[in-house]
Amino acid sequence: MGEVARLSGVSVRTLHHYDAIGLLTPSGRSEAGYRLYSATDLARLRRILVYRELELGLEGIRQILADPDARAADHLRRQHRLLRDRRSRIDELLGAIEHEMEAHEMGIALTPEEQFEIFGTDRLEEHAAEAKEKWGDEDTWRESARRTAAYTKDDWTRIKAEADANIQGFVRAIEAGLPADGPEARALAEEHRRHLDRWFYPCTLHAHRGLAALYVSDPRYTAQWDAAAPGFSRYVHDAILANASGSA
Amino acid sequence: MGEVARLSGVSVRTLHHYDAIGLLTPSGRSEAGYRLYSATDLARLRRILVYRELELGLEGIRQILADPDARAADHLRRQHRLLRDRRSRIDELLGAIEHEMEAHEMGIALTPEEQFEIFGTDRLEEHAAEAKEKWGDEDTWRESARRTAAYTKDDWTRIKAEADANIQGFVRAIEAGLPADGPEARALAEEHRRHLDRWFYPCTLHAHRGLAALYVSDPRYTAQWDAAAPGFSRYVHDAILANASGSA
DNA sequence: CTTGACCCTCACGCCACGTGAGGCCCCATA
DNA sequence: TATGGGGCCTCACGTGGCGTGAGGGTCAAG
Numbered sequence: 265m266g267e268v269a270r271l272s273g274v275s276v277r278t279l280h281h282y283d284a285i286g287l288l289t290p291s292g293r294s295e296a297g298y299r300l301y302s303a304t305d306l307a308r309l310r311r312i313l314v315y316r317e318l319e320l321g322l323e324g325i326r327q328i329l330a331d332p333d334a335r336a337a338d339h340l341r342r343q344h345r346l347l348r349d350r351r352s353r354i355d356e357l358l359g360a361i362e363h364e365m366e367a368h369e370m371g372i373a374l375t376p377e378e379q380f381e382i383f384g385t386d387r388l389e390e391h392a393a394e395a396k397e398k399w400g401d402e403d404t405w406r407e408s409a410r411r412t413a414a415y416t417k418d419d420w421t422r423i424k425a426e427a428d429a430n431i432q433g434f435v436r437a438i439e440a441g442l443p444a445d446g447p448e449a450r451a452l453a454e455e456h457r458r459h460l461d462r463w464f465y466p467c468t469l470h471a472h473r474g475l476a477a478l479y480v481s482d483p484r485y486t487a488q489w490d491a492a493a494p495g496f497s498r499y500v501h502d503a504i505l506a507n508a509s510g511s512a
Numbered sequence: 513m514g515e516v517a518r519l520s521g522v523s524v525r526t527l528h529h530y531d532a533i534g535l536l537t538p539s540g541r542s543e544a545g546y547r548l549y550s551a552t553d554l555a556r557l558r559r560i561l562v563y564r565e566l567e568l569g570l571e572g573i574r575q576i577l578a579d580p581d582a583r584a585a586d587h588l589r590r591q592h593r594l595l596r597d598r599r600s601r602i603d604e605l606l607g608a609i610e611h612e613m614e615a616h617e618m619g620i621a622l623t624p625e626e627q628f629e630i631f632g633t634d635r636l637e638e639h640a641a642e643a644k645e646k647w648g649d650e651d652t653w654r655e656s657a658r659r660t661a662a663y664t665k666d667d668w669t670r671i672k673a674e675a676d677a678n679i680q681g682f683v684r685a686i687e688a689g690l691p692a693d694g695p696e697a698r699a700l701a702e703e704h705r706r707h708l709d710r711w712f713y714p715c716t717l718h719a720h721r722g723l724a725a726l727y728v729s730d731p732r733y734t735a736q737w738d739a740a741a742p743g744f745s746r747y748v749h750d751a752i753l754a755n756a757s758g759s760a
Numbered sequence: 761c762t763t764g765a766c767c768c769t770c771a772c773g774c775c776a777c778g779t780g781a782g783g784c785c786c787c788a789t790a
Numbered sequence: 791t792a793t794g795g796g797g798c799c800t801c802a803c804g805t806g807g808c809g810t811g812a813g814g815g816t817c818a819a820g
Binding site (some may be wrong): 524544546642 | 796797798800
């Protein structure tokens with residue numbers, strides 16, 4: 265009886281579905297056409313549910329159950345990687361949410377820029393090398409989170425003012441046609457570095473260079489910066505490199 | 513340009529979709545009909561993406577963003593809670609997958625029973641009271657995970673043999689018509705408890721009793737046990753209670 | 761003999777998009 | 791100045807994992 269089957273915690277419809285797609289076909293039918301699930305069927309159902317809890321697709325589950333040795337490892341590995349990614353993503357978001365909560369308590373709405381500075385690291389894993397450049401070790405961003413957790417409303421206001429001033433400086437430099445490796449742009453880059461260093465996390469010239477790479481390679485950063493002016497991200501990138509690799 | 517927008521990490525189609533459902537309408541169109549996203553639009557998009565990561569439906573996101581100041585703090589708190597839940601869930605899944613992979617490498621296909629013992633805890637949260645009985649504190653299952661992580665293939669073989677023997681013992685007791693509160697059944701219950709205690713986690717009589725409650729109240733466990741014989745779960749439950757509350 | 765709780769089979773709905781098809785637009789190059 | 795290649799646009803149907811009826815048969819109890 266589907267009665268017993270439903271006691272496994274799934275809906276009748278789900279069983280119908282599994283039957284329809286051939287994932288779990290009851291081994292018998294009553295003369296009235298009722299589905300009859302044997303103990304073996306129930307065992308299979310249990311395995312299916314276990315894998316479903318791991319959030320594998322039904323097709324993947326079918327393959328695992330059909331050809332355990334070969335397919336299972338692949339699927340499991342893939343799923344493991346997927347879940348790890350999601351986990352680190354969630355960590356970042358948790359930090360972001362905490363920030364947002366505090367900012368909210370203080371009556372400040374975080375600007376997207378700040379959101380990006382703080383947690384816009386979700387794609388970092390796609391750029392593992394740059395990420396290492398940027399964060400040095402994986403916990404650097406937590407340092408940032410710890411520091412900023414203590415900031416008051418006044419602090420945030422000043423941080424934002426500083427950041428805006430820096431951005432405006434870059435905008436003016438671009439509009440004035442100043443070269444990205446000129447002294448003015450380099451000074452702005454250094455100002456940017458010190459801004460990060462002071463308010464967020466220790467930012468060496470080396471780390472700063474890694475960050476610059478991100479600004480042009482990670483579309484999220486690129487989009488953010490280029491919102492200020494077209495070509496902004498590239499300009500800032502060049503200025504940071506110039507600042508990092510040469511003295512004034 | 514949608515170009516810039518796509519750089520935020522979402523597909524063009526997604527933007528079209530958000531436009532179509534009115535979640536994110538670009539603030540302008542070029543004369544050729546191209547969507548033009550302003551900085552404000554991008555900010556909104558970023559917020560949307562954050563909430564999307566929280567696995568909220570787009571409709572929910574729309575409502576949240578529509579009702580900004582009033583109860584934003586509530587939403588943030590909820591998001592935070594959900595994120596933390598989600599993360600611990602993912603941790604469990606990761607542990608479970610690692611177990612599966614190990615078991616696989618050792619060439620053992622875990623039986624559903626073992627899978628239940630190892631990581632069949634996902635529904636426990638729906639039965640908070642029993643879960644507390646079973647796990648005492650929330651980290652007990654992690655202890656189980658830690659212990660079992662070190663087991664070799666031989667260990668697993670022995671564990672399985674022990675478990676099977678215990679189950680067979682119960683089956684014979686039932687078939688022989690022995691009462692669940694009789695000495696034989698109680699001995700089997702005690703054997704079961706020691707099995708868990710030895711291989712998985714410290715299992716007091718009290719914890720064992722909580723587990724017994726689960727066996728009859730949680731359909732997943734019930735279905736598992738009753739696969740061995742009808743009425744099995746109830747019998748085991750009664751035997752465990754008898755063993756826990758009286759001496760031989 | 762009805763009643764109500766099951767079961768069955770279609771078959772369409774849902775969400776968050778993916779994936780073309782068919783057709784403008786725009787810039788660059790031959 | 792045609793021509794190509796890469797945007798962009800709007801339909802519009804496909805997908806996964808079911809939910810949710812509609813319309814009808816089955817079965818033990820009253």
